[in-house]
Amino acid sequence: MQEDFLHYLWKYKKFDVGALETVKGETIQLIQVGQHNFNSGPDFFNAQLNIDHQLWAGNVEIHVKSSDWYVHNHEIDPAYDNVILHVVWEHDVDIFRKDNSEIPTLELKEIVSKTTLNGYQQLFSKSQKWINCEHDFISVDDFILQNWLERLFFERLERKSSDIEKLLDASKKDWEAVLFKLLAKNFGLKVNGDAFFSLASSIDFSIIRKIQTKGQLLESVLLGQSGVLETTVEDEYYIQLQKDYLFLKQKFGLSQQHVTAPQFFRLRPPNFPTIRLSQLAQVYVNNQNLFSKIIEAKTAQDYYDLFTVMTSEYWETHYTFKKSTKKSNKTTTHNFIDLLIINTIIPVKFSYSKISGKNYNEDLIPLINELKPEQNSIVKKFESLKPISKSALQTQGLIQLKNEYCNYKKCLQCAVGNTILNRF
Known part of the structure; x- marks a missing residue:
């Protein structure tokens, strides 16, 4: 009991x-x-x-x-x-x-009643199940489930907002600096997210402000801090980036002490750290005062316009410094930008609304509902139990549901669990 x-x-x-x-x-x-x-x-x-x-x-x-x-x-x-x-x-x-x-x-x-006890024991039975209610999940009313997932979406934002507030305190209330760190992390995706975050955290954002109009210098700092400029490569662009980086490293007192090296292994070439860091550099080359622009933007198309970038010219024929390839434009895709919106833009706008007292939250539901449902193992498993994902709002709610409720068997604090138990 x-x-x-x-x-x-x-x-x-x-x-x-x-x-x-x-x-x-x-x-x-x-x-x-x-x-x-x-x-x-x-x-x-x-x-x-x-x-x-x-x-x-x-x-x-x-x-x-x-x-x-x-x-x-x-x-x-x-x-x-x-x-x-x-x-x-x-x-x-x-x-x-x-x-x-x-x-x-x-x-x-x-x-x-024994009926209520049996319902409880059935829900919490020790048989191996992905989630406690997997046999009853399909029977939960869609209206109840949709409302619960929307609440979980905002609950997930509250958790992310707490992390953002800590970054804001550490950055002396500089929203642009916080945005840079979060964007860097999400440009690294799952494999290199932590590595890119450590890289961004090692660079005072005042340095980015000073060099962001000069794409080659910005790219040299990002690639240099990541550690990919530390070998000897007979390549003209590599040698120039290395020279630029060493100069800027000494000028600004940059340190790589706490930077985690990014991984190339098991990544598709378009997701190589070299490509993603060049694209991140181009975002800042193209956009002064990026934070203000993301706060004012409202629709998914607004963000596609901001974050649709190509790499610098060199990377049109390279994925690494050691080998040239057939020329191709390596542009950020809408699917990639959707991830930026979900994991960076919406949490930042939510946090800014909360802290500044300015209401941008009315834009968040329409925005998240514009985005396609995410595809990951959690969402696919829920979808096999009951088709429910109409947009990224539901998939974000499902991730929160699994990670914060189902994994800890908090069925009695969950609208789904309560609905099932109330039948008994």
Whole structure:
């Protein structure tokens, strides 16, 4: 038995509320269950109960056993002085407040139906399943699921916003510097994201501002800090980049101490670090005050216009410095830019709205709904259970659902889990 399940039983009144009694035989009339508290302190605030014909307003604490009250030292914690009812699965000892007054106890074990218990046990059975509700997921109403996924989308943004706020503090409130780091990370995609982030973090953004109109210098700094200019290559452009980088490294005191080397292994050539870093450089060559532009932009097309770039001319005939290839324009694709919008642009706009007090959030739902559903292992598995993804909003919600709820078996805090259990 889990306390979370007992919270669920109390919150949704999954027992016969018409014949409630304390373990001492006092009648209980349930008026308000109270507000569920997910932080420290009693489990439900501001409940209203009529106990033995006396009206009470206060808090409710829930445990598996009555004795857990003493295990958690609530008898000496003033936060629990206003508890008016102790709800337990099994009553094994009387409990008292700090002033030695006894707290009424409601035991649930004998008043919860076997049907409800069987539903709970079925959902949390130990059989090997990808998610607990995989057999019932298809039966969940689309309206409930769509609303839950939208809420999860914003919940995911809140988590990302917290990370952005830390970067903002470290960057002395410089939004352009934060944007540069996040864009660099996402230009690195999954394989080189952390490496590109470490690279961007090693360069004070004031340096980028000074050289961003000079594409070759900017490219030399990015490639040099990544470590790809450290060998000897008989190539004219390579030698020039190396000279530029060594000069700028000394001038600006650049250090590679905490930079992780990017990987080429198992990457398709268009995703090679050389290509992605050249494209990132071109974004900044083409756009002064990039942060202001992304804040003002609204539609996916606005962002395609900003981030559709080619590499510098050299990379039209190269993927690495060591070998030339047939000439081709290596342009950022709409699919790639969609990932930038999902993982960088939308979180940054959400955070900026939150911190600045300016409302750009009304643009976010239309924007995310413009983008095609993402394709990854989590989304594909959910889609095999029930086709639901209409746009990137749903896929972002599904990722949050799997990573933050299903993986931790938090079914009782999930709209899907609650919908399934409420059938019993």
